[in-house]
Amino acid sequence: MMREHQLVIIGAGPAGLAAALEAEKAGLEDIVLLERDEYLGGILQQCIHNGFGLNYFGEELTGPEYAERFIDDVRESSVKIRLKTMVLNISPDKKITAINEEEGMIFLKAQAIILAMGCRERTREALKIPGTRPAGILTAGTAQRFINIEGYLPGREVVILGSGDIGLIMARRMALEGAEVKGVLEIMPYSSGLVRNKVQCLDDFGIPLKLQHTVDYIYGKQRLEAVDVIQVDDNFNRLTETKERIECDTLLLSVGLIPENELSQDMGLKLADGSGGPPVNELRETEIPGVYACGNVLQVHDLVDYVSEEAEVAARGAANFIKDSLKKREKEIIIEPGRGINFVIPHKISYQDESRKLIRHFLRVDEPRENIKIVIRDEAGSQIARFGREIVTPGEMETVKLPESLIPEGTGKLEFSIEAEGVEENGK
Amino acid sequence: MENNDANENTIVCVNCPRGCRVRVQSQNGEITNITGYQCDLGIDYAREEFKNPTRILPTTVRVKGGELELVPVKTARPIPKASIGEAMQELAGVRVQAPVKRGQVVVEDIAGTGIEVVATRSIALSQKENNTGNKKETG
Numbered sequence: 276m277m278r279e280h281q282l283v284i285i286g287a288g289p290a291g292l293a294a295a296l297e298a299e300k301a302g303l304e305d306i307v308l309l310e311r312d313e314y315l316g317g318i319l320q321q322c323i324h325n326g327f328g329l330n331y332f333g334e335e336l337t338g339p340e341y342a343e344r345f346i347d348d349v350r351e352s353s354v355k356i357r358l359k360t361m362v363l364n365i366s367p368d369k370k371i372t373a374i375n376e377e378e379g380m381i382f383l384k385a386q387a388i389i390l391a392m393g394c395r396e397r398t399r400e401a402l403k404i405p406g407t408r409p410a411g412i413l414t415a416g417t418a419q420r421f422i423n424i425e426g427y428l429p430g431r432e433v434v435i436l437g438s439g440d441i442g443l444i445m446a447r448r449m450a451l452e453g454a455e456v457k458g459v460l461e462i463m464p465y466s467s468g469l470v471r472n473k474v475q476c477l478d479d480f481g482i483p484l485k486l487q488h489t490v491d492y493i494y495g496k497q498r499l500e501a502v503d504v505i506q507v508d509d510n511f512n513r514l515t516e517t518k519e520r521i522e523c524d525t526l527l528l529s530v531g532l533i534p535e536n537e538l539s540q541d542m543g544l545k546l547a548d549g550s551g552g553p554p555v556n557e558l559r560e561t562e563i564p565g566v567y568a569c570g571n572v573l574q575v576h577d578l579v580d581y582v583s584e585e586a587e588v589a590a591r592g593a594a595n596f597i598k599d600s601l602k603k604r605e606k607e608i609i610i611e612p613g614r615g616i617n618f619v620i621p622h623k624i625s626y627q628d629e630s631r632k633l634i635r636h637f638l639r640v641d642e643p644r645e646n647i648k649i650v651i652r653d654e655a656g657s658q659i660a661r662f663g664r665e666i667v668t669p670g671e672m673e674t675v676k677l678p679e680s681l682i683p684e685g686t687g688k689l690e691f692s693i694e695a696e697g698v699e700e701n702g703k
Numbered sequence: 704m705e706n707n708d709a710n711e712n713t714i715v716c717v718n719c720p721r722g723c724r725v726r727v728q729s730q731n732g733e734i735t736n737i738t739g740y741q742c743d744l745g746i747d748y749a750r751e752e753f754k755n756p757t758r759i760l761p762t763t764v765r766v767k768g769g770e771l772e773l774v775p776v777k778t779a780r781p782i783p784k785a786s787i788g789e790a791m792q793e794l795a796g797v798r799v800q801a802p803v804k805r806g807q808v809v810v811e812d813i814a815g816t817g818i819e820v821v822a823t824r825s826i827a828l829s830q831k832e833n834n835t836g837n838k839k840e841t842g
Contacts, residue, residue, distance in 0.1 A: 325759045325777060337823040339805075339824035423763055426765070452791075470717050474722075645721075666719065
């Protein structure tokens with residue numbers, strides 16, 4: 276039996292929850308939210324630390340508090356929630372196959388779909404760390420779930436590889452719970468986490484951060500016994516003479532997040548370089564009309580506040596698609612990342628919308644820089660806008676709001692690039 | 704901080720990614736000079752961090768009869784950094800009876816700071832005999 280709905284949202288983390296609420300606000304009455312876990316809120320529920328919501332709510336909340344504000348509203352809305360429901364396949368004509376323990380296989384047909392599946396962590400296998408394969412090696416997020424939701428401490432003597440925010444947060448969390456955190460290793464010459472987390476999660480607990488260091492070998496039969504730690508040079512060559520063995524029973528990996536796009540790829544969507552998610556236009560619509568993507572499945576965010584905002588953009592897009600109230604531009608504008616920029620979201624601007632004044636773009640730079648300008652140039656290479664920044668780092672997403680009025684008529688391309696302060700350059 | 708004579712501490716400002724290393728010079732615990740900051744946020748942060756460093760403490764406590772084993776909690780206001788260890792010890796012994804409501808006070812005065820610890824998530828009663836998430840959720 277195929278059940279038909281206006282909008283089906285895949286995933287009830289921060290993106291899915293915000294999308295559901297905004298879609299209802301935009302006038303949709305038949306919204307289904309599918310979630311594979313047994314509760315709403317996604318990964319926010321295990322992020323029990325504070326620091327969420329400063330942009331969106333104007334106050335500092337923990338992850339569960341941020342989630343529950345949306346959950347309360349969704350529960351009072353007309354949105355139909357299906358928990359413990361795993362989506363197996365989505366076809367390009369928007370038929371969804373899912374499974375849960377009560378109904379078995381279920382089939383849904385949607386007028387529009389919002390992909391909000393989030394991301395997952397890179398593992399030891401992705402890094403190809405040599406050595407044995409003992410217990411005690413887990414991603415930082417898995418350890419976070421064990422400690423904060425299930426109530427288990429996964430080990431006592433810990434080495435953490437990767438200084439992203441989850442790694443730093445877990446260093447503090449394990450230290451608070453009585454484990455000895457022997458160090459956080461970072462292969463890059465800078466930490467990819469927020470300064471605040473470096474100070475409050477490592478310095479507060481006297482945990483050393485070793486930049487340009489990585490794990491060279493893993494020892495242990497049943498349980499992890501030790502790791503070899505080694506320094507690398509600027510070209511990531513291992514400096515053998517620096518090798519040092521550190522005894523530990525736990526190795527946490529915080530080495531990057533990958534948007535979880537198997538469903539997207541199965542339905543025929545290609546993934547973009549840099550962001551790792553499907554290319555989208557300014558309404559977060561993918562290459563398949565009526566299919567939207569938002570949150571970490573589109574690009575890995577560092578602030579949940581931006582996830583919520585992005586989900587609302589996608590939901591308004593989906594609502595307008597269903598109501599057929601959108602007007603395409605005569606010519607789409609392709610957004611290209613130029614020098615110093617890894618990627619820009621959206622990847623293109625497709626619609627004409629007289630009511631909007633600004634188009635917000637998210638971008639990630641390739642390395643830390645100070646006193647730069649983010650410059651936008653049109654097809655002819657003329658500068659149409661620029662935005663000064665005192666400091667940019669790959670660990671903190673940049674956003675710029677491009678006034679629609681500055682986009683030249685008929686241009687087919689906009690290029691975003693980083694240019695140094697005070698130096699006038701011609702594009703490339 | 705126990706500084707009985709001239710002293711210099713380096714405090715990393717957390718207000719922006721620049722992470723200025725602010726140097727606080729002091730005499731007998733009183734600040735005499737602050738340098739190394741690039742904006743006013745840096746001075747204020749360093750002064751506060753030198754005199755009375757405080758942190759919000761987020762952690763978990765055990766739940767009895769709940770749908771989950773743990774409820775996440777936090778101190779309602781920042782507590783002195785030096786009290787964090789004692790607070791964790793106290794919280795290790797705390798058990799809360801489900802259901803728990805977000806914002807509910809779990810401990811009234813943590814580690815003698817006079818500051819409350821509150822739940823940051825609602826935890827429903829365990830429904831082991833009637834474990835039908837979908838029926839409950841599908842309105």
